[in-house]
Amino acid sequence: MLSCGANLERVNLTIESICKHYGITDIGLHSLSVMISLSITDQYGNSASKIVKVPSLSLNMEKLKELSALAKKVAHETPNVKCLDSLLDETLNKVKIHPNYVIYLGYLIAMMALARLFGGSWQDIIVALLNTALLVGLKLLFSKITLNRVITNFFSMFSVGVIAGLLCKVGFVQNFYVVVLTNAFFLIPGIPMINSVRSMICGNEMNGLVELFKVIIESLTIVAGVAASYFLFENHISLTLENAFPPQNLTNIWVSLELMLLSFLASFGFGLTFNINWKEIFYASFGAVLVRLVYILLLIGIPQYSFVVVLVSAFSADLFSEILVLFKKRPATYYLYTFVIPLIPGDLVAYSMFGIVWNNGILFSQNIVECLTSLLGISVGFVLASAVMHYVRKIKIVKEFNKKIK
Secondary structure, three states: OOOOOOOHHHHHHHHHHHHHHOOEEEEEEEEOOOEEEEEEEEOOOOEEEEEEEOOOOOOOHHHHHHHHHHHHHHHHHOOOHHHHHHHHHHHHHOOOOOOHHHHHHHHHHHHHHHHHHOOOOHHHHHHHHHHHHHHHHHHHHHHHHOOOHHHHHHHHHHHHHHHHHHHHHOOOOOOHHHHHHHHHOOOOOHHHHHHHHHHHHOOOHHHHHHHHHHHHHHHHHHHHHHHHHHOOOHHHOOOOOOOOOOOOOOOOHHHHHHHHHHHHHHHHHHHHHOOOOOOOHHHHHHHHHHHHHHHHHHHHHOOOOHHHHHHHHHHHHHHHHHHHHHHHOOOOHHHHHHHOHHHOOHHHHHHHHHHHHOOOHHHHHHHHHHHHHHHHHHHHHHHHHHHHHHHHOOOHHHHHHHHHHO
16 A cells, blocks of 8 residues: 555554454554564564565555455454465555556656647657656656666756757757756656655654655656756856746636646646546546645635645545545545645755755755745645544534435
8 A cells, every 4th residue: 555655653553443443452663664564463462563664656546446445344353363364465466557658648648738738848758758758758667677766857857958958059949948947747656745745744763854855866866867968058048037937817717727737737647647447537637626726716815825735736636535425435545646746845855965966055945945945835735634634523414414425
């Protein structure tokens, strides 16, 4: 479940629930996103312990849905322990995986939308898509030879940066930064970045710090690859980022509508890469439009309170996903990761890392504060929404409604 995208708190609760239903009286659980250590003692005094390494994160919402359903079944029906392996195999065998061409299509749609969101021209979008195809190919190649993530990130971004720099030199690419920042979203660990801060808020400080450190290292290598390619073409690329991404007039209805459409497309594309079922992908993408709408309205109304804007937007994202759960009977995470796409501050992470790599203190300080504020706002919004829905489910009328729709 962790390797598919479940957050650590939910997994811990699932483990504890299963153990208690099997008569375990003493549970010692120590977990990180990369490792789980469990020691148990049953009512007869028998004890056991095990340490399990968690596979690398590969977001797969259909797999997570089936595993969550299996966990609930095991907790409530407590089948014979000897049957658990076969139940797990049956569950994994019925997971439907999108074919590779659908995953590629998802990446292309998402990157096209992001390039336009950053204000890219049609030439910039074309180059971003070509680079995306290259990144997909490199990802497949590196998965076969199992290179270190630091090396693969650097080489991948250096490669796409060189292509963008060459085309910038001949005048085809109008904005080098739009292209490389769009492609950086292919590699920037946006979901782990949010989950790291969420873990710290929820009391899993060690896991949060480990995850945040990994995010920082990976982001630095991504930007280092861009910087290395930049120095090959520095005479043809401006180092000034102030005018690279012109501000958008959100009070203009057409600009806002375009942003919502692009949010839909970006979330639709990433939804395909997250292996969301075709029947659910439109729900997942439309939720991102609602979140973008909330964000735009708040930013117009209270632009000086960016933390509140992000917090309320994230709260609405989690709330929309929890409401869908009532009808669809899926984990809230199934929809949440696509809902939150418009809020992920991947661009702020990149700007902050640019500031470090290029020794630009002003660029770093301006963006790191806003980035951390956004991450904190998203995490607090998620926690508040989950807490609210936890108590809402205890209300009698909601319990009766749940019984009717089952």
